[in-house]
Amino acid sequence: MTISQDLTIADAQREMRFAYYDGAPGILTSAAVWLSAGIVASLASPGHAVWTLLIGGALIHPISIVLLKAIGRPGKHSPGNPLGLLALATTFWLILSCALAYAVSLAHIEWFFPAMLCVIGGRYLTFSTIFGARIYWACGAALVLAGFTLLVINAAPRHGAFTGAVVEAVFAMAVFTLSRRESAA
Amino acid sequence: MLIKDAQSEASRVYFGGSIGIAVSGILWLASACLATWHTPKSAILLLVIGGSAIYPVTSMALRVFGRPSSLSRSNPFRSLAIQAAFVLPLSMPLVAPVVAYRLDWSYPAMAILVGAHYLPFATLYGMRSFLALAATLLGSGMLIAVYVPGSFSLAGWVAGAVLLIFAVLVLIEWRHRAQPSTQAEAHKPRPLDLSARPQT
Numbered sequence: 069m070t071i072s073q074d075l076t077i078a079d080a081q082r083e084m085r086f087a088y089y090d091g092a093p094g095i096l097t098s099a100a101v102w103l104s105a106g107i108v109a110s111l112a113s114p115g116h117a118v119w120t121l122l123i124g125g126a127l128i129h130p131i132s133i134v135l136l137k138a139i140g141r142p143g144k145h146s147p148g149n150p151l152g153l154l155a156l157a158t159t160f161w162l163i164l165s166c167a168l169a170y171a172v173s174l175a176h177i178e179w180f181f182p183a184m185l186c187v188i189g190g191r192y193l194t195f196s197t198i199f200g201a202r203i204y205w206a207c208g209a210a211l212v213l214a215g216f217t218l219l220v221i222n223a224a225p226r227h228g229a230f231t232g233a234v235v236e237a238v239f240a241m242a243v244f245t246l247s248r249r250e251s252a253a
Numbered sequence: 254m255l256i257k258d259a260q261s262e263a264s265r266v267y268f269g270g271s272i273g274i275a276v277s278g279i280l281w282l283a284s285a286c287l288a289t290w291h292t293p294k295s296a297i298l299l300l301v302i303g304g305s306a307i308y309p310v311t312s313m314a315l316r317v318f319g320r321p322s323s324l325s326r327s328n329p330f331r332s333l334a335i336q337a338a339f340v341l342p343l344s345m346p347l348v349a350p351v352v353a354y355r356l357d358w359s360y361p362a363m364a365i366l367v368g369a370h371y372l373p374f375a376t377l378y379g380m381r382s383f384l385a386l387a388a389t390l391l392g393s394g395m396l397i398a399v400y401v402p403g404s405f406s407l408a409g410w411v412a413g414a415v416l417l418i419f420a421v422l423v424l425i426e427w428r429h430r431a432q433p434s435t436q437a438e439a440h441k442p443r444p445l446d447l448s449a450r451p452q453t
Binding site for chain 1: 254255256259329330332333336337339340343344346347348349350351353354355358362365366369370372373375376379391
């Protein structure tokens, strides 16, 4: 973990914000994956929707990098930025949680999407440190609240998937807007 | 604030995180005792309910040692400490169905989640021990789930022991890292106190 002696947290967050456009393309791609899972749950089966979310989830990072490069952002950070390691750590945690969520789907398929909403909501909380953007507190809280509400009302899998898509799409737009305002200032 | 300064304050306030790890380890061992000599249900309940007491108990212990229970408001990693801690209760919905579906996977599933939640602590404290702690908990959880699935309590004992061992290792790493800066501080030339000079 070699970090520059004179690197401030504000500098590290500024670099992450520029490199990844405050994380907005990633949220938008994730929203598209949740939407796909909702469509699959409606037209095929909840089981296929689970696999759509898991496989689509693995494609979020590469797709968002392509989007970032298309809009002229580097899509990578310098090796000495410790917030990159933090992002990697939360990604690893997410992958392991997905494995457990799959076990959840085998037991109670209607619990899979609410559980995944809680998991990704928890992960978005750390984005407020990675990007230095407070909006991720709201994003994480909205997803966790949605997940627990869906669990309590025992919602159908497709409702869970569409809820995730809507919440993420709204926050993707909000993060895009805030990022553009900051760039213009 | 420099990243190194933020990490240094975090590790100084929380003893490198060792107190929290020790509290967690004791809880796991208490739960494993219940799993071995009482019932699996009481063991899981103790771990889940007791898990929510780790933070307040750690804060109390820090106060006993004369440390503040949180980072200064100017430290941007103040939020990260809360976020890293919050990730675990938010992933509990993943464990409930595992308990219902495969009771013998309860401890391994929790060991995997607890292990993974220690990864962000490597950034919070700037200490590599947390990567090793995460890897050890993850590895032991997975190995026990796959190769010793019949034993309910084994993963509880192993996770408790791993946490207590790492509480010591983390403390050693923290003291090792803190020492050179303390020595440098001691040998730093002090500025002259001109106000103390006799007036001529």
